[in-house]
Amino acid sequence: MKRSPAILKNRRGGGLGFAAIAYIGVDYLRFISPAWHDRLQPALWTILAIAAIIRVPFYKHWSSELRSAMPFIFAMIFLLSALLFEAISVRSVTAVLGLEWNSDASPLPDVGQWLVLSLNEKLPQTVVNILRARIIGLHHFLMLFIMLAFSVLFESVEAPGLGLGARFMFTMGIGRLLRAITFISTILPSARPWCASARFLVPQHPHPWAQKYYVPYATDSNAIRNVINWDTAYADPGEYDPEFRPDWGSMSFLIDFLRPTAPEGSSAWYHLLKKASGGCNDLIYSGHMLVAVLTAMAWTEAYGGYSSALIWIFVIHSAQREIRERHHYSVDVVVAIYVGIMLWKMTGLFWPMKDQSKATRLRRLEKIQGRLMRAAKDDDIEEIRELLKEVEVSSHVRENSSSKAMWLFSGGTIIFTLSMVLLAFTLTSDG
Numbered sequence: 001m002k003r004s005p006a007i008l009k010n011r012r013g014g015g016l017g018f019a020a021i022a023y024i025g026v027d028y029l030r031f032i033s034p035a036w037h038d039r040l041q042p043a044l045w046t047i048l049a050i051a052a053i054i055r056v057p058f059y060k061h062w063s064s065e066l067r068s069a070m071p072f073i074f075a076m077i078f079l080l081s082a083l084l085f086e087a088i089s090v091r092s093v094t095a096v097l098g099l100e101w102n103s104d105a106s107p108l109p110d111v112g113q114w115l116v117l118s119l120n121e122k123l124p125q126t127v128v129n130i131l132r133a134r135i136i137g138l139h140h141f142l143m144l145f146i147m148l149a150f151s152v153l154f155e156s157v158e159a160p161g162l163g164l165g166a167r168f169m170f171t172m173g174i175g176r177l178l179r180a181i182t183f184i185s186t187i188l189p190s191a192r193p194w195c196a197s198a199r200f201l202v203p204q205h206p207h208p209w210a211q212k213y214y215v216p217y218a219t220d221s222n223a224i225r226n227v228i229n230w231d232t233a234y235a236d237p238g239e240y241d242p243e244f245r246p247d248w249g250s251m252s253f254l255i256d257f258l259r260p261t262a263p264e265g266s267s268a269w270y271h272l273l274k275k276a277s278g279g280c281n282d283l284i285y286s287g288h289m290l291v292a293v294l295t296a297m298a299w300t301e302a303y304g305g306y307s308s309a310l311i312w313i314f315v316i317h318s319a320q321r322e323i324r325e326r327h328h329y330s331v332d333v334v335v336a337i338y339v340g341i342m343l344w345k346m347t348g349l350f351w352p353m354k355d356q357s358k359a360t361r362l363r364r365l366e367k368i369q370g371r372l373m374r375a376a377k378d379d380d381i382e383e384i385r386e387l388l389k390e391v392e393v394s395s396h397v398r399e400n401s402s403s404k405a406m407w408l409f410s411g412g413t414i415i416f417t418l419s420m421v422l423l424a425f426t427l428t429s430d431g
Helices: 015-032 034-058 062-067 069-095 098-104 111-122 125-132 138-154 161-185 195-199 208-213 221-230 249-258 270-275 287-302 306-324 330-348 357-367 369-377 381-401 403-427
Strands: none
Touching: 015 034, 015 138, 015 306, 034 138, 062 069, 062 161, 069 161, 069 249, 098 195, 111 125, 111 306, 111 330, 125 306, 138 161, 138 287, 138 306, 161 287, 161 330, 287 306, 287 330, 306 330
């Protein structure tokens, strides 16, 4: 008999897949029937939250969750640090060349954009409308992962859920650091030339670094040849307006990277780093697609089933929309897909996310294997029962010995996680 592909198998029915499809479908009602969306979305969230809370007393793996708490906290701090570095880098690559360059620079030729426009002419209009539809976005993929992690309460995926969440955040942090290092290395023009002037309030002229090392050699082929041959920045950069330098105290080293202007130069801190808005230069690779791919990888590995195939379809749909709407060039999307896959596989080599209770039982069985064999040879059924009972009891001693602490931990975990989810999706519109 032929086996089904692993992606089409899941551990416990299709309840999680149904919840995911219901979430996506209800949220899309905002474009079809806003009135029904306003009714059904709160009802869906309420049902899911109540179902999770009801399952808490019956969850058997809180000791495993407790062991994953410290890696979870470490991964969260690491991800926040990576996001801070990325936010500074995003603003810096736009600020260093000034608004004038960002507005005048021509977008790069993108074969993916040509292909999308060509398909619009050849495909049926219904298919084109589906490809254009905003079915799923960044916040949907984040929510799908949160649903996946919470599904440990229903034994849809293997515990611990905090271990799965820690691996997701740690992998995301690595991906964000690699992304920031990549796009600050070579500054590429935006696929939307008007973006910088509409979103950023930075000087029109380039930073003194760019004035000296880039502008004189940007368009003159002879100057480029000379700087290659002489390996020296020889040209006169000319005169520019002086740079505004506010008093940021110990944070003043960031002035050259962020280039604040007088109207917005006061800190606190720099208006929460301008609320970490997205960038306008081409930021290779796509952060949206990285989130989408990591969610799909986690779902496929932990849950499987037909819903995993559907999520990968959503990833492909999101990818073509990133290109179609010119949020990114095709190269950003392609690189994000294979980087996300490889990073998830890489962290899986050293990041255990499964419950270790089975391994503990197996180790205990190995220790008493000789005694079990002797009891079996002697037909001593009572001895065999006692030995097996000893294995089972030893696996629950630690958990039962601190049941009150486990209840406090479980309650705190649920309240903290639900609060973070509510804050994330209340204070942001796109994750």
